[in-house]
Amino acid sequence: MTDVNPLVWIADVYETHCLVLAKALTGRELMSRLGAGTAEMFVPRDEDEANAFLWAGMADYWTWGAARAGEADGWAFSLEPASLWGSGSARLECASRGTEVICCFTAGGAESVEYWQDGALITGFDTAAPQERAARGGANPDRLVEQMRRVGLLDADGSARRHGGWRCCTR
Template identity: 30%
Template sequence: MEFTESDVSWLAHGWDLGDAWCLTFVRGLDPAEALGRLGAPEESIRPLSYRELNEEGLFPFTVLAGRLEGWAVLIERNGSEAMKADVTEALSVGAELVSVMRLDYANDWFVYALDGDRVTSFDPRKPAWRYGSDPDRLLDAMREVGVDPTYLPGEQIGTRPPTMSEALLLAAQLTGVALSQEVLNGPLLGGDVGTRLSGS
């Protein structure tokens, strides 16, 4: 399936998830298993809607999970547990992971991991600085969605800087799925990661 900016603009430029969120797509896990690997005890996992998450003020200690074709999607509002190195490793063991974080007041981030290995990661606004075991793995895919892998702010005069739209399009291209408002507002699972966040 081919995706365009119209498929991701509601997230890239909207406020449905606020100004700080993390979306993580994991192929090879079901939503409950993904929540478990994120640190949610089995007994805490239950049906939960995004509306209930907001109305009850459960974020960032509760993470939502749904299914998009062969992928589990984890939805963190005001959280980014999946971006932590040990969590990325745990989530991607025996699986494939693509994660996008929006953090308007700091750095956005993009991660691609495979079978416990963080293959490449970078700030979508500074794609020339990439990290991981194979930081150049996604160069062709980046170019296809309009990201110049050599871009650094202030160094390419006249070049349009990458945006969150391109980061989300890259995730969609790699996974073949994209989070929609219908999925966000539909039935999901919620899991409590508060114990992990509190460090107890």
């Protein structure tokens, strides 16, 4: 069966990545809340300039992250194709003040999802062990259980866990 989730291509293309979604913000506002300075943000002249910037960030991902940002359907997004810069708790706390934030990040084959609201972690889980979400902390570890069930993350056989975090973000 072909996966029709509009976000799964990210996980298929980028082995390490971080996607942050924030409700009712602009891409620029989200980047600012995540810690990017105004001087660090720019609108590239063309696709080549955008890709050159991303490749530079990918080459030096221990020091800084490069991200594409924008808006879609009332949500701002920040996509880092080779780093996890935006997934830090302090960054997500700041980004979620007054709104909701979903962060899905993958590194070394491990995929995690965190849901933040108004500066507080509500729930977070590793898609390989979603049943252990309470150990991760959060104000309401079961907040996304219905979404997790719908996409098969809580199935006993674990067959739906590949890119399960991405599926939770869009259901």
